[in-house]
Amino acid sequence: MKTINKFLGIALLLSLFIIGCKKEKADDPKDEHDHHHSDGTGTVSLATTFKVGTNPYSTDSTYTNGFGDDYKFTFVRIYLSGFNLTDHDSVEQALPNQYLLVDPQTSSYGLGTIDAGHYHDFNLTIGIDSATNHSDPNTYPIESPLYPQSPAMHWSWNSGYIFYKLEGVADTNNDGTFETTFSYHIGMDALKRQVSKTIHKDVMKDQDNPIQVTIDLGKFLTNVDFETERTTHTMNDMPLATKIADNAVTAIEIQ
Amino acid sequence: MSHRNKYVLFCILVWLFSCSQPKKDVKDKPHTFHIPVGFKHPDLLGVDSITDFKVKIGKRMFFDKNLSSTKELSCASCHIPSQAFSDTIAISDGVLGRKGFRNAPSLANVAYQPVMFVDGGSPTIEMQVVAPITDSNEMNMDYLEAINYLANDSIYRSWSMVAYGRVPDAYVFTRSIAAYQRTLLSGDAKYDQVVQGDASFTEEEQRGYDLFFSDKTNCSSCHSGNLFTNYTYQNIGLYTTYSDSGRMRITLNEEDRGKFKVPSLRNVALTYPYMHDGSKATLEEVVSFFDRGGKDHPNKSELIKPLHLTEQEQKDIVSFLHTLTDKKFIERHAVNY
Numbered sequence: 001m002k003t004i005n006k007f008l009g010i011a012l013l014l015s016l017f018i019i020g021c022k023k024e025k026a027d028d029p030k031d032e033h034d035h036h037h038s039d040g041t042g043t044v045s046l047a048t049t050f051k052v053g054t055n056p057y058s059t060d061s062t063y064t065n066g067f068g069d070d071y072k073f074t075f076v077r078i079y080l081s082g083f084n085l086t087d088h089d090s091v092e093q094a095l096p097n098q099y100l101l102v103d104p105q106t107s108s109y110g111l112g113t114i115d116a117g118h119y120h121d122f123n124l125t126i127g128i129d130s131a132t133n134h135s136d137p138n139t140y141p142i143e144s145p146l147y148p149q150s151p152a153m154h155w156s157w158n159s160g161y162i163f164y165k166l167e168g169v170a171d172t173n174n175d176g177t178f179e180t181t182f183s184y185h186i187g188m189d190a191l192k193r194q195v196s197k198t199i200h201k202d203v204m205k206d207q208d209n210p211i212q213v214t215i216d217l218g219k220f221l222t223n224v225d226f227e228t229e230r231t232t233h234t235m236n237d238m239p240l241a242t243k244i245a246d247n248a249v250t251a252i253e254i255q
Numbered sequence: 256m257s258h259r260n261k262y263v264l265f266c267i268l269v270w271l272f273s274c275s276q277p278k279k280d281v282k283d284k285p286h287t288f289h290i291p292v293g294f295k296h297p298d299l300l301g302v303d304s305i306t307d308f309k310v311k312i313g314k315r316m317f318f319d320k321n322l323s324s325t326k327e328l329s330c331a332s333c334h335i336p337s338q339a340f341s342d343t344i345a346i347s348d349g350v351l352g353r354k355g356f357r358n359a360p361s362l363a364n365v366a367y368q369p370v371m372f373v374d375g376g377s378p379t380i381e382m383q384v385v386a387p388i389t390d391s392n393e394m395n396m397d398y399l400e401a402i403n404y405l406a407n408d409s410i411y412r413s414w415s416m417v418a419y420g421r422v423p424d425a426y427v428f429t430r431s432i433a434a435y436q437r438t439l440l441s442g443d444a445k446y447d448q449v450v451q452g453d454a455s456f457t458e459e460e461q462r463g464y465d466l467f468f469s470d471k472t473n474c475s476s477c478h479s480g481n482l483f484t485n486y487t488y489q490n491i492g493l494y495t496t497y498s499d500s501g502r503m504r505i506t507l508n509e510e511d512r513g514k515f516k517v518p519s520l521r522n523v524a525l526t527y528p529y530m531h532d533g534s535k536a537t538l539e540e541v542v543s544f545f546d547r548g549g550k551d552h553p554n555k556s557e558l559i560k561p562l563h564l565t566e567q568e569q570k571d572i573v574s575f576l577h578t579l580t581d582k583k584f585i586e587r588h589a590v591n592y
Binding site: 134138139142157159235 | 372376377378379381382383385386389390397398399400402424425426428429430504505507
């Protein structure tokens with residue numbers, strides 16, 4: 001036992017010696033200007049908050065649009081993709097998890113691990129990039145947001161993903177009943193939109209770093225009159241679908 | 256229970272269990288296709304290797320009525336083997352008597368189609384099969400519910416493990432039905448036997464053949480090649496105003512209004528009624544329509560114009576078209592359904 005204790009003691013002393021003598025790595029002259037890189041990595045997540053105007057979102061809530069019509073949402077799903085952070089040289093670093101199917105019941109989505117450091121801009125796409133948009137949903141793993149969904153988020157008759165579905169009911173004659181069903185399914189390559197913001201984000205190592213995004217569903221429907229524009233599934237009413245797609249960039253706000 | 260009885264019961268249970276599982280040594284193998292003379296191998300068209308079990312699963316799915324919401328319809332309800340995998344009415348009945356808006360096409364030689372649907376809306380068979388299953392006017396099935404049914408069926412599960420090494424999911428579903436459809440190869444009609452020197456046309460059929468391939472009719476300009484189609488989208492002046500915009504539904508280009516993919520004429524005598532909406536009941540009506548030169552439409556093909564065919568010439572063309580019926584294909588794929 002005494003011999004073992006001596007051995008352990010020497011081993012401990014040697015360890016402390018080695019650790020203590022480890023010199024700090026001299027700063028590489030490049031590092032003085034490369035301030036966005038740091039040792040280690042951190043995870044990034046998307047923290048979503050759904051609202052309608054100044055009101056929190058819920059399927060039980062009644063909202064009023066710009067035409068004075070009361071309405072409720074019954075189904076909301078949105079594909080967001082193309083997430084990247086840019087450094088001060090505007091070099092984009094894509095986040096590992098590139099596709100999300102966002103719903104109002106979920107408030108946090110992992111985007112993966114990235115080098116810790118300072119980033120300037122955060123960019124995302126409302127919708128899906130063209131190559132993936134025309135890929136086969138049946139080839140993705142079941143846990144992927146690109147796998148077939150129920151309700152469906154892909155058009156099988158005109159192959160492509162439905163970028164977002166906004167469905168609900170409205171009272172267009174102001175009689176207190178929600179007699180009008182509205183249904184907006186927006187897709188096709190031409191209707192994807194980009195959202196960017198300079199957020200000066202410090203990604204701290206060994207921890208999650210949420211990026212806040214607010215989704216104002218009411219803004220998707222700016223200038224959309226439920227009475228005369230209650231539905232578009234894109235191909236059957238491209239002008240209305242385009243109006244909603246253009247509204248989308250105002251509806252999704254990076255904080 | 257005595258020890259002897261317990262032993263007997265144990266043996267019975269082992270036997271029952273072993274019968275419900277695929278034998279451990281069951282292996283899949285590449286499917287042997289019956290490829291008509293002059294046709295390409297369908298497995299060289301950029302798809303995964305097609306195997307016997309994939310075809311077996313796909314065939315079972317194709318005839319499975321549980322893949323409709325009412326359990327009354329399968330793919331084969333509208334793609335009847337004896338009709339070269341088309342059916343006999345203008346617009347097929349979906350669940351609950353619902354109707355779509357287009358005629359069910361023949362699936363013979365679908366393996367060679369570059370795109371699916373008469374408007375080209377789906378790029379592959381694998382992606383197309385989801386549409387009729389989920390269309391509310393056709394089989395009206397929730398897609399994930401359909402996959403769940405397959406995943407919980409012991410036969411689909413065991414076959415899927417052999418073919419794919421996994422339980423049924425969307426990939427297994429789409430690849431299997433597509434694998435079966437890719438075996439539907441038809442190219443051994445009387446026409447083919449004549450071309451190969453093993454048979455002769457009747458005089459009427461020969462006259463019809465000559466007219467079909469002549470500059471007088473230009474039929475073969477669009478209905479060309481081994482499959483009697485060049486797969487282009489054409490407006491034939493079927494209507495002056497189209498309720499179905501055809502290819503324009505996909506491209507949103509006005510110049511594509513009323514254009515539909517040229518269908519293959521193989522087995523055409525079995526695939527009545529004709530046109531994208533099944534509006535022509537017989538081949539005689541179709542030939543007469545083309546003889547008259549169609550109706551005016553800004554997108555109408557220049558090839559569609561009055562042909563000034565005699566009544567006999569029209570009969571001759573119809574006789575020739577009957578020589579494109581491949582009876583061996585029908586017999587080979589006949590299923591008691």
